[in-house]
Amino acid sequence: MNHLGYLFAANLFVWGAIFFYVFTLIKKNNQLKQDLQLIKETLPKDSES
Amino acid sequence: MREYFNHVKAIVWKDCVTELKTWELFSTMFVFALLVIIIFIFSINLSIVNSYDVGPGILWVAFIFAGTIGLNRSFMLEKENGCLQGLMLTPADRTALYFGKMISNMVFLILMEAMILPLFMIFFNVDLVSHLGPLLIVIFLGTLGFCALGTLLSSLSSHLKTREIMLPILLYPLLVPVVIGCVRMTGEILAGKALATQLKWIGSTACFDIIYIGVSLLTIDHILEE
Numbered sequence: 001m002n003h004l005g006y007l008f009a010a011n012l013f014v015w016g017a018i019f020f021y022v023f024t025l026i027k028k029n030n031q032l033k034q035d036l037q038l039i040k041e042t043l044p045k046d047s048e049s
Numbered sequence: 050m051r052e053y054f055n056h057v058k059a060i061v062w063k064d065c066v067t068e069l070k071t072w073e074l075f076s077t078m079f080v081f082a083l084l085v086i087i088i089f090i091f092s093i094n095l096s097i098v099n100s101y102d103v104g105p106g107i108l109w110v111a112f113i114f115a116g117t118i119g120l121n122r123s124f125m126l127e128k129e130n131g132c133l134q135g136l137m138l139t140p141a142d143r144t145a146l147y148f149g150k151m152i153s154n155m156v157f158l159i160l161m162e163a164m165i166l167p168l169f170m171i172f173f174n175v176d177l178v179s180h181l182g183p184l185l186i187v188i189f190l191g192t193l194g195f196c197a198l199g200t201l202l203s204s205l206s207s208h209l210k211t212r213e214i215m216l217p218i219l220l221y222p223l224l225v226p227v228v229i230g231c232v233r234m235t236g237e238i239l240a241g242k243a244l245a246t247q248l249k250w251i252g253s254t255a256c257f258d259i260i261y262i263g264v265s266l267l268t269i270d271h272i273l274e275e
Contacts, residue, residue: 010222018205018219018268025271 056141060149061156067126068157074119078161082115083168090172100173105235108169109228112188113195115165116158117217120199123154124207133207137273147269151200158192175239183244184235190254191231197261198223201269208275223261230254 068074089107127133136146170177177184202219206212230250237247244251 007222007225010225014219014222018202021205022268022271025275029271029274 056145057149064153078115082111085111120203124203143270154196187234194227194258201265
């Protein structure tokens with residue numbers, strides 16, 4: 001039980017990597033939603049139906 | 050709320066029916082856990098080493114290594130033929146999908162553990178029967194933490210090309226606190242101490258279980274959206 005510092009560091013690193021990945025996913029999804037919205041707005045009204 | 054539970058139940062039922070048809074997951078996990086225990090028996094001289102000292106660690110190594118195989122298959126089966134896409138198109142909440150998968154993983158793992166425990170008792174000449182109640186509580190806490198975190202990371206790694214390598218790399222460092230707690234508690238229980246004297250470890254393991262479930266509920270929506 002003398003190496004809890006290493007355990008904490010490993011935990012911090014892996015949780016950090018997971019959260020970073022999740023944040024990039026959120027960012028990518030938001031970008032996709034914005035792009036979809038833009039396409040919707042640029043399409044002529046009659047082609048929506 | 051009832052609808053939510055029905056969704057969870059439907060996913061668990063689907064997984065159980067799929068598994069009952071093939072027994073693929075359960076048999077693989079069981080054989081792997083058995084092999085781990087047998088390898089340790091041959092590598093450790095039990096006439097020198099006390100089996101009560103090394104037994105808990107070996108037992109949990111067998112559970113976790115075998116469980117990782119099950120977790121790897123859990124979301125990979127859904128990815129095949131676009132089944133995950135189909136599940137995502139259902140009106141079920143994404144957290145219901147997570148809980149369904151977590152519970153089905155737990156069911157398979159607990160079944161495997163129930164089969165491994167008597168064999169462990171025979172091979173290591175350890176008396177588990179007189180400590181069965183507290184031991185089951187410890188195993189439940191450990192399995193809950195393993196499945197809560199494992200299901201999240203399995204869903205995360207299922208999108209990656211190197212999923213079979215990534216899951217253990219991500220899972221094991223995060224699981225260490227729960228494993229330490231479970232191994233300590235199992236060792237103390239086998240040594241004849243009451244579970245009430247292990248409140249510190251029970252508390253820490255339960256806290257990590259709650260943290261894993263909480264983080265999973267916060268992130269699963271975005272991970273499955275990918």
